[in-house]
Amino acid sequence: xxxxxxxxxxxxxxxxxxxxxxxxxxxxxxxxxxxxxxxxxxxxxxxxxxxxxxxxxxxxxxxxxxxxxxxxxxxxxxxxxxxxxxxxxxxxxxxxxxxxxxxxxxxxxxxxxxxxxxxxxxxxxxxxxxxxxxxxxxxxxxxxxxxxxxxxxxxxxxxxxxxxxxxxxxxxxxxxxxxxxxxxxxxxxxxxxxxxxxxxxxxxxxxxxxxxxxxxxxxxxxxxxxxxxxxxxxxxxxxxxxxxxxxxxxxxxxxxxxxxxxxxxxxxxxxxxxx
Numbered sequence: 001x002x003x004x005x006x007x008x009x010x011x012x013x014x015x016x017x018x019x020x021x022x023x024x025x026x027x028x029x030x031x032x033x034x035x036x037x038x039x040x041x042x043x044x045x046x047x048x049x050x051x052x053x054x055x056x057x058x059x060x061x062x063x064x065x066x067x068x069x070x071x072x073x074x075x076x077x078x079x080x081x082x083x084x085x086x087x088x089x090x091x092x093x094x095x096x097x098x099x100x101x102x103x104x105x106x107x108x109x110x111x112x113x114x115x116x117x118x119x120x121x122x123x124x125x126x127x128x129x130x131x132x133x134x135x136x137x138x139x140x141x142x143x144x145x146x147x148x149x150x151x152x153x154x155x156x157x158x159x160x161x162x163x164x165x166x167x168x169x170x171x172x173x174x175x176x177x178x179x180x181x182x183x184x185x186x187x188x189x190x191x192x193x194x195x196x197x198x199x200x201x202x203x204x205x206x207x208x209x210x211x212x213x214x215x216x217x218x219x220x221x222x223x224x225x226x227x228x229x230x231x232x233x234x235x236x237x238x239x240x241x242x243x244x245x246x247x248x249x250x251x252x253x254x255x256x257x258x259x260x261x262x263x264x265x266x267x268x269x270x271x272x273x274x275x
Contacts, residue, residue: 006256007051008238009263011188012067012136012157012221014056015041019226041225048235051260054091054157054221065267067134067157070096071122078118078125085129090271092126093134093157094119095142103142106169115145123149130271136188136221140176152270153184158221160195160205161212168194174212181217186266188221189258193229202231203244206258215254219263 016038020027023035038055045053046062053062056069066089074080081092094102099111102119115123123146126133133154135143146154162171171194177187189209191202210218220241222232232238238259245255 009260013224014226067091069093114141158190181213191232207248
């Protein structure tokens with residue numbers, strides 16, 4: 001008999017390079033990256049046993065959870081979130097690779113010193129609509145502002161703990177990670193070449209994050225099809241993670257939480273609180 005397991009969830013991905021949809025076939029970016037092929041990528045996720053994939057745009061079925069990576073599209077209008085929610089979006093990544101009206105990003109010099117007044121309005125609207133707030137790419141100061149303003153736990157969908165010998169601004173200090181965990185949130189472990197050279201290295205990083213934040217506050221955010229030197233390159237690689245994590249001392253119950261249970265818990269908690 002095949003043992004049962006909790007559903008697997010990817011909390012951040014761009015399967016099939018969905019962000020290229022709409023470009024002309026002759027566009028240089030489409031030529032460089034191979035063009036969009038979302039259907040094939042989602043089929044691969046389903047075949048690998050994924051229960052849900054958060055597809056970011058910028059019973060036997062695989063759910064697609066639509067997220068918006070970067071709140072730039074709001075253009076100063078928090079009410080535009082309701083329009084996105086009505087179209088099916090369940091998650092908002094507040095900032096993405098450029099400072100916007102909401103807050104600062106890890107990879108640029110700060111422009112606001114943290115979360116802005118408009119950003120607080122966006123947080124409140126996300127809470128009202130039952131949308132998950134994703135603080136990936138946000139500075140510690142911006143994240144701290146979100147944690148203060150939000151009445152719901154938040155997520156950092158794809159990042160990792162920083163390393164003294166391979167520092168990168170996209171990574172998290174222990175204080176940054178603990179702040180999100182202490183507020184009941186999740187951190188999606190990121191299988192990027194920034195921290196890992198192999199899938200085994202990635203398992204080490206997951207265990208390291210679980211040791212600091214607690215296994216109840218860790219998920220997996222592959223950044224599939226938009227990652228930097230990824231060490232998890234196909235959804236079939238998920239099948240190796242339970243064994244690798246067990247070898248690092250994690251229990252079956254904790255592995256189930258990390259690979260999907262925690263993400264489903266956050267989704268239910270936040271989307272069930274819409275007012």
